[in-house]
Amino acid sequence: MSEALFVFHGIEKTFAEVEILRKVDLSLYPAKCILLTGKNGSGKTTLLKIIAGLEKPEKAEIEFSGKLRCWKKVMPIIRKEIIYLHQQAFLFSGTVESNVAYGLRFTSLTREQRRESLKKALEWSGLTDLAKHEANTLTGGVQQRVAFT
């Protein structure tokens, strides 16, 4: 198996003194899916938010690029590298392409480079034919694809 991208060790999370996660270890590998199951309220969403850098754990160490670091040090990296896709996609009103292109505004790319990048992203996710559609009128699965792209 290829090397893990991130290895999380001993994740602990408490909400209002209730222990939600206790010593959870998790390794993320490139191009590998993980199925996370558990009862409602068992802490699945909390765990996903922690590994995406959106929720702060009480404790956790993370191995990244062969080094063991604390969550605080790794948080900016995981926020950049890991995308948390909520089951309910949050989209802006407007077309598919305007949603996908949104983040490009905050880059230093030229107009031409942004157009090229948008084209590639739409092709990558198979959304080229839906580019001019109003994003909020699409099915849930397609909306998730738009959010992910």
Ligand SMILES: Nc1ncnc2c1ncn2[C@@H]1O[C@H](COP(=O)(O)OP(=O)(O)O)[C@@H](O)[C@H]1O
């Ligand atoms: N922001 C929060 N503040 C307080 N308690 C929370 C918060 N988020 C989740 N919880 C509690 O943590 C537990 C785990 O929630 P969650 O991770 O959403 O579970 P799951 O996704 O497995 O259904 C639940 O008891 C939930 O009520």
Ligand SMILES: [Mg+2]
């Ligand atoms: Mg959940």
